[in-house]
Amino acid sequence: MSDAPKVDKETGVETTGHSWDGIEELNSPLPRWWLWTFYLTIIWAIGYTIAYPAWPMVRGATEGVLGWSTRANVAADIEEHEALNADLANALVAADLTTLETGSDLLRYATSRGQAVFIANCSQCHGSGAAGVQAAGYPNLLDDAWLWGGEIDQIAYTVRHGIRNETDPDARWSEMPAFADIFSREETEAVVEYVYSLTSDDHDAALAETGSTLFLDNCAACHGDNAMGNPDLGAPNLSDAIWLYGGDRDTLTETVMNSRFGVMPAWGLRISEADVRAVSAYVHSLGGGE
Amino acid sequence: MTGTPDAPKLYAAREPIFPRRVKGKFRTLKWWIMLVTLGIYYLTPWIRWDRGPQLPDQAVLIDLANRRFYFFWIEIWPHEFYFVAGLLIMAGLGLFLFTAALGRVWCGYTCPQTVWTDLFILVERWIEGDRNARVRLHHAKWDARKWSLRLTKWIVWLLIAVATGGAWVFYFTDAPALAMDLVQFSAPPVAYVTIGILTATTFIFGGFMREQVCIYMCPWPRIQAAMMDSDTITVAYRDWRGEPRAKGRKRRDMAEEAERIAAEEAARGRGAAVYRATPYPGQRTVEEAPKTPTLAEAAGPGDCIDCMACVNVCPMGIDIRDGQQMECITCALCIDACDEVMEKVGKPRGLIDYLALSDEPRERAGEPPRPIWQHVFRLRTLIYTAIWSAVGIGLLYALFIRTDIELTVAPVRNPTYVTQSDGSIRNIYDIRLRNKAGSDRQFRMSLTSDEILRIELEGEQTRVVTVPANSTYLQRVYVTARDQDPASDADVTDLRFWVEDLESGERASKASTFNGTGESDD
CATH class of the missing domain: 2.60.40.10 (Immunoglobulins)
Known part of the structure; x- marks a missing residue:
């Protein structure tokens, strides 16, 4: 500290006595209350670090005497909202899904809850927009083709028990044989050409004709005489514009020779009944529901 | 903090300010503005407006819970927030416009800090007396009288502060219902907390911080200075008319000297030069202005009698005669104070006045200032007005084409x-x-x-x-x-x-x- 205050000649204002390259700093004193406010914030900060989580330690930060935690807050929030929704959730579990009324609070609740359930559990395969992934055989849930039926209670059954899984004895189950062991190379080609001819004009009519006989003998039991499929058996309709794995000759050949074995977990064992019903209502509302 | 007594002080204690009571046209205008603005603030939530059975009947209501803003016949939904944004833009541009044209009128007349401080000073004056009494009380010992006066003042301030915080919460929910709940201590905690915070800020800012808020806490003084130029009408001191200021014996000596020079010049036959104490009159007595000052006039004292009236009434505690300064909120009370004095000593009013600095050379030369409209209507203000109006018309248009x-x-x-x-x-x-x-x-x-x-x-x-x-x-x-x-x-x-x-x-x-x-x- 300097011994005596210096005064700047030009302005007549006291300087702080600090000089840089001959330039001196004028002293413009801050108000005293500002200083006290500054001290107050320091005291406040000390109190704050005692009251709230703050000091980093080896295993996480100090917890603070108030025991405040964002995780606990979120948990409390979720609990509070679940308590608020308890009546609706109970009503949903008790309801007959087929009679949920359009515009009713219950249906609104079910679809919004279902959306959350879908995003968390289903979107990994079916996509966040529920459009599926054809290359992997994850079905599109927006269209009007349903392997196992598109009524809301049929959807709920599929969600609850899953498809071709070992964990739930009531799972939807069907299995197409791998025809590589049954058909000759030429027969496979003929059947593929027949199936291909159902939806495409650009085909070999003679070969398809041969294939149609093979189809009636080997495939119609499940897929039907007209290849319209059978939702009771999970047999897809081969005559419509929708293909689970793809409708070109190569993909069809692959499917016929090696079969497919798409699986879905039994969600009834993983999520609550209310969640199962909610997500069913949500999927049903996406555009394909029957 | 432990340096020698001579070390420069980096922190300064607040100098208490005791504004004196003043009368005049600007003071009267400020009373009216205070009445109207406080009236709007306190009464608006109580106005009713019928919107049908399913909607609230409060004319102005910010319904945060349901995301609705009601303003008389207008209802704003969250997706129409651009109306609020537009109004804020208009408020900003309006501030630019007014500052460019009239300086810090917002600060001086309508800023809540100014209005509430004014109100608090009024209460202070009623209870503790005018400036001199308050200065005495400030230095007095803390005896029973001082305690009783101070406590009375603080209680009245606190009541005003509570009313201020109380009025605020009424804008956010149905006022009569909330008032009942508040009295019965069954209102939501957030209401009490809000009232508590606003009570504290009003009490502290209006009662104790006052000019400190404007000088150290408010960004406007810094920003507004950038929007003023030499044509801006602002409160200023006509130093070319007031200086050299003098009072008492010094003023008498100077006047005598001037009389002597005038007499000498008259003796030399230079005509009957008579010393006049107002050589360069303000705009109100232009006709008599001589073109150049005589020797006698140059030797005589200026119009400023150094009575300190302008300093004593200033709520910011500054001396306007030092020129424009950041602390000045252009409240114009010094104009009223000086006019009062000029009247008493028989000189023209307007030694301190609203004037544009670009007129200074003209007035120094004894010419009349240019008319106010020439200062106000210039490219800058016209552009601000144009943008402000364009936004306003755009908002009105958007409002009227809204469908149900x-x-x-x-x-x-x-x-x-x-x-x-x-x-x-x-x-x-x-x-x-x-x-x-x-x-x-x-x-x-x-x-x-x-x-x-x-x-x-x-x-x-x-x-x-x-x-x-x-x-x-x-x-x-x-x-x-x-x-x-x-x-x-x-x-x-x-x-x-x-x-x-x-x-x-x-x-x-x-x-x-x-x-x-x-x-x-x-």
Whole structure:
């Protein structure tokens, strides 16, 4: 500290006595209350670090005497909202899904809850927009083709028990044989050409004709005489514009020779009944529901 | 902090300010502005406005819980927040305009800090007396009298502060109901906390911080200075008329010297030069102005009698005669104080006055200042006015073309389209319908397009939906193009959704697009 205050000649204002390259700093004193406010914030900060989580330690930060935690807050929030929704959730579990009324609070609740359930559990395969992934055989849930039926209670059954899984004895189950062991190379080609001819004009009519006989003998039991499929058996309709794995000759050949074995977990064992019903209502509302 | 006593002080204690009472036209104007602004603030929440049974009947209400803002006949929904943004832009531009034209009028007359401080000083004066009494009380010992005066003052301040905080919360919920709850201690805690915080800030800022808020806490003084120029009308001291200031014996000596010079000059036959104490009159006595000062006039004292009236009335504790300074909020009380004195000593008013600094050379030369309108109407202010009006007209236009029905269309683009089993192509749209009326309404939805497209509503057999009163309704809509329709394999097809109120026939529409497979040959 300097011994005596210096005064700047030009302005007549006291300087702080600090000089840089001959330039001196004028002293413009801050108000005293500002200083006290500054001290107050320091005291406040000390109190704050005692009251709230703050000091980093080896295993996480100090917890603070108030025991405040964002995780606990979120948990409390979720609990509070679940308590608020308890009546609706109970009503949903008790309801007959087929009679949920359009515009009713219950249906609104079910679809919004279902959306959350879908995003968390289903979107990994079916996509966040529920459009599926054809290359992997994850079905599109927006269209009007349903392997196992598109009524809301049929959807709920599929969600609850899953498809071709070992964990739930009531799972939807069907299995197409791998025809590589049954058909000759030429027969496979003929059947593929027949199936291909159902939806495409650009085909070999003679070969398809041969294939149609093979189809009636080997495939119609499940897929039907007209290849319209059978939702009771999970047999897809081969005559419509929708293909689970793809409708070109190569993909069809692959499917016929090696079969497919798409699986879905039994969600009834993983999520609550209310969640199962909610997500069913949500999927049903996406555009394909029957 | 431990340096020698001579070390420079980096922190200064606040110098207490004891503004003296003053009378005059600006003081009167300020009383009226205080009355009106405080009246608006305290009474607005109590105005009622009938909107029907399902909507609140408070004229001005910020309903945060339901995301609605009511202002008399106007109702703002969250998606119309641009009205608020527009008003804020207008407020900002308005501040630019007023500052460019009239300096810190906002600070001096209407800023809440100024108005409440003014009110608190008024209370202080009623209880503790005018300036001299307050200075004495300040230095007095803390005896019973001082305690009783101070406590009385603080209690009245506190009551005003509580009323201020109390009025604030009424803007956010039904005022009469909340008032009952507040009295019965059953109002929500957030109401009490808000009142508590605003009570504390009002009490501290209005009672103790006062000018410190303006000088150290408020950003406006810094910003506003950048918006002023030499044509800005602001409070200033006519130093060319007032200086050299003098009082008492010094003033008498100077006047005698001037008389002597005048007599000498008269003796030399230079005409009857008479010393006049007002050589360069202000704008109010222009006709008598001589072009150049005589020797006698140069030797005589200026009009300023150094009575310190302008300093004593200043709520900011500054001396306006030092020129423009950041602390000055242009409250004009020094004008009133000085005019009063000039009147008493028989000189023209306006030694301290509203004036533009660009007039200084003219006035120094004894010419009259240019008329006020020439200062106010200049390119800068006209541009501000133009932008301000453009925003205002835009907002009014937007307000008047608002309809009671509104829809927003959010095309679902995940996936872009869905192929149905019959080969038709379907697009999905999430349409939000807003019913701003106070009763349930039925809307029929339809679409128009150059191509053949079919519309269906999720969960509805018909194309009619019922939207509850004062709410937004989300409806999923499907639009389908059959396999043979051009839209199914076109890239993009334009379409327009229509919504019609079945009762009133009022319609609204929104354009959107339909995505096909993009596989058409042409």
